[in-house]
Amino acid sequence: MSSPNTMASREVYPFSGGELVLYKSNKLQKLYIELTNRCNFSCRMCFRNNFSAEFGSMPDRVLDALLQQIGALPQLKAALIGGIGEPLLHPRLREVIKALKQHGTVVDVQTNGVLLDDELIDFLLQQEIDRIITSYECGAVGHVQATGLKDTISKVAERRRTHRGGNSRANHPRITLEWILTADTLDRLSSEAREMVELGVNEFILSNLLPMEESMASDSLIFSRHTGRQNRVAWKNQGDILEPFIDALRYRAKVQRPEFHLRTERRCSFVDNNAAVIRHDGEVAPCYRLLHESREYYQGRWRAVVPHTFGNIADSAVSEIWNSRDYLWFRHQVGNKLYPSCPDCELREGCDYIADTTADCYANSPSCADCLWDRQILICP
Ligand code: SF4
Ligand code: SF4
Numbered sequence: 001m002s003s004p005n006t007m008a009s010r011e012v013y014p015f016s017g018g019e020l021v022l023y024k025s026n027k028l029q030k031l032y033i034e035l036t037n038r039c040n041f042s043c044r045m046c047f048r049n050n051f052s053a054e055f056g057s058m059p060d061r062v063l064d065a066l067l068q069q070i071g072a073l074p075q076l077k078a079a080l081i082g083g084i085g086e087p088l089l090h091p092r093l094r095e096v097i098k099a100l101k102q103h104g105t106v107v108d109v110q111t112n113g114v115l116l117d118d119e120l121i122d123f124l125l126q127q128e129i130d131r132i133i134t135s136y137e138c139g140a141v142g143h144v145q146a147t148g149l150k151d152t153i154s155k156v157a158e159r160r161r162t163h164r165g166g167n168s169r170a171n172h173p174r175i176t177l178e179w180i181l182t183a184d185t186l187d188r189l190s191s192e193a194r195e196m197v198e199l200g201v202n203e204f205i206l207s208n209l210l211p212m213e214e215s216m217a218s219d220s221l222i223f224s225r226h227t228g229r230q231n232r233v234a235w236k237n238q239g240d241i242l243e244p245f246i247d248a249l250r251y252r253a254k255v256q257r258p259e260f261h262l263r264t265e266r267r268c269s270f271v272d273n274n275a276a277v278i279r280h281d282g283e284v285a286p287c288y289r290l291l292h293e294s295r296e297y298y299q300g301r302w303r304a305v306v307p308h309t310f311g312n313i314a315d316s317a318v319s320e321i322w323n324s325r326d327y328l329w330f331r332h333q334v335g336n337k338l339y340p341s342c343p344d345c346e347l348r349e350g351c352d353y354i355a356d357t358t359a360d361c362y363a364n365s366p367s368c369a370d371c372l373w374d375r376q377i378l379i380c381p
C-alpha cells in the first residue's frame with residue numbers, strides 16, 4: 001500500500017477497466033492574467049459583445065493573493081497580462097508587472113494602445129517587459145482607432161530606440177500585432193503590414209474572425225464548406241491566402257498563421273504550454289474560451305459557452321488548484337486528445353451536445369470537442 005506522502009502527490013482514476021495514475025507537479029509555466037474585462041473600446045468583433053455577466057476588474061483581495069503567490073511558482077516562465085479587456089485600465093497594473101519581473105518571468109502586455117502614453121511606455125521599457133502586444137484591424141468590425149494605433153507604435157519604437165541605443169536588445173520589447181483576418185480586409189493586409197514593419201512592428205499573430213453576430217459570418221474566412229456560405233477565399237489553403245502577405249514582409253517580421261479549415265491534428269496551446277488563465281475575480285480557467293459565459297456562432301448555429309473553472313486564488317494557492325484532481329484529469333484528457341471532434345461529425349445536425357460546452361458524447365465535461373483554438377483556426381498569443 002502507498003504511503004500517505006505518495007498518495008498526496010498523485011491521483012488515481014478508473015480508466016479502461018483499469019487504473020490511471022496522474023502525478024501532481026509544479027509545472028505551471030505560463031499565466032494569463034485578466035486584470036479587467038472592461039475596455040475603453042467597443043469593437044464589433046470583440047468576444048465581450050457576447051459575454052453574459054457584468055464586466056469587472058480584479059479586486060485588491062484577489063490581486064494581493066496573486067502577488068503573494070507568484071514567488072511560490074518555481075517553474076513560472078511567462079505571463080501575459082491582458083486577455084479580453086484593456087489591462088491598462090487597472091490601477092495596480094504596475095505592481096503586477098514589477099512582481100512578475102522580480103520573479104524573472106517573461107512578461108507580455110496586451111493592449112489596444114490608447115493609454116500607452118510616454119510615461120507608461122518608459123515604465124514598461126524600464127521593467128524590461130518582453131512584448132507589447134496590440135491588436136489592429138482596419139475593417140468595419142475592427143478597432144475604431146486604426147490611425148491612432150500607428151502613431152502609438154511609432155512612439156513605442158522611437159522610445160525603444162532611445163532607451164536601448166544601438167545595443168543588441170534594440171528590438172526589446174518586441175512589438176507584436178494581433179490581427180483578425182476578414183474577407184473585407186484581406187486585400188489590404190500586405191500593404192498595411194509593410195507599413196507596420198516600417199513603423200517598428202516585429203511580429204504578427206494572425207487569427208480568424210469568430211462571428212459575434214450572424215451577419216458577420218460572411219466576413220469570416222473559415223468554414224465555408226460547412227456553412228454553405230461561399231466567400232471568396234473558400235477552401236483556399238493557408239499558403240494561398242497568406243502568400244502575398246508573407247512576400248510583402250520579406251522575412252522582416254515573425255508571423256504566426258492560423259489554419260483556415262479543419263485538419264486532423266488538434267493541439268491546445270494552453271494545455272500544451274502548461275498554462276492557466278486567472279479571471280479578474282480570481283477564478284482559474286484552463287483557457288480563454290472557457291473563461292466567461294458567452295456564446296459562439298459558426299457552422300450556421302449558436303453554441304452557449306459555459307465557463308469552467310477549477311478554483312479561486314483568493315481561497316487556494318494557484319499551485320494547489322493546478323494540481324486538483326479535476327484539473328489534472330482535464331489536462332490529461334485534452335493533452336491526449338481524448339475527446340471527439342464535432343466540427344466534422346456527421347451527427348452534428350441532430351446532436352444536442354453541441355448546444356453548449358458542458359459535455360460531449362465521450363462523457364467529458366467540459367467539452368473541448370467543438371473548439372476552434374485546438375484546430376489553430378483561432379490563435380491567442
Ligand atoms: S480593444 Fe480588444 S478588448 Fe477592447 S473591445 Fe476591442 S477587441 Fe475587445
Ligand atoms: S458530441 Fe459527439 S455526436 Fe455530437 S456532434 Fe460532437 S462528436 Fe458528434
Ligand code: SF4
Nearest residue numbers: 268287368371373374
Ligand atoms: S481545447 Fe479549447 S476549450 Fe479545451 S482547453 Fe484548449 S482552448 Fe480551451
